[in-house]
Amino acid sequence: MKSPDIDKPASADDETNQTKNGFLALVSKMVFEEKLPVRFMYKTVPEHLNDTGWRMFTGYETPEYLEDEITNLIPVDVDKMVKLDPSITDLVEYNAGTVWERAPEGDGWERVHDYRIPSAFTEVNITNDVDEFSGKS
Template sequence: MKSVDVDTPKTKETETNQTKNGFLALVSKLCFDEKLPIRFMYKTVPEHLNDTGWRMFTGYETEEFLEDELSNLVPVPVEKMCRLDSSLTDLVTFNAGTVWERAPGSEGWERVHDYRIPSASVDVDITNDVDRFNVDPED
């Protein structure tokens, strides 16, 4: 297993060499319903085999819009998004943890380092009580 020195500066090669899985991104419906361009995107850890981990937004989504992920984010092939906007092509090669944005009126993308990528919340009940593991679910 190859180790990476944390003091070594990141290069495009070290930030794009992850195993490539999946082919879908979750994309805001505003891109299609309102015909707005992608202006903010990040890559999270993929949630399933078809997922690349990319999440793409217009920047005009409200909190309420984002809370209803099932209705407002659609799975779209990354290749299709790159055909619609060729500026995405190089960016989608980057690893999980990468965040990008571009200001309205700007064609160039800027790397974002201070955005905390949301993660799925999982409720886990941890216990050392052995008796809780021996409970019959039909009781």
């Protein structure tokens, strides 16, 4: 059995062959309310069965705007986004961990490798105390 070549760069097939689930992306309301194009997008691990993991933004969102996800990000069918902006058609095939951006003066998308995709924070308490674990203390 031949071992994989770890020095070999990933091909487009390697980066788009993930099992596909869901059909929704979370999209900034600015895309629709302000009629601004998507200029920054990333794919995270999907949060539920209908979620593709794609998050799409205009690039003008402030940190405060992004903190209020429930108000400012809306679930939109990825097919609707592709019809709205055909330039993302091939990009939405990529796996989780992929980040793309395009400059306001440009039309072409560039792959981003230095952006850390945010993840949901889950607080976990670890204990070896049986009484504390069962809520008796």
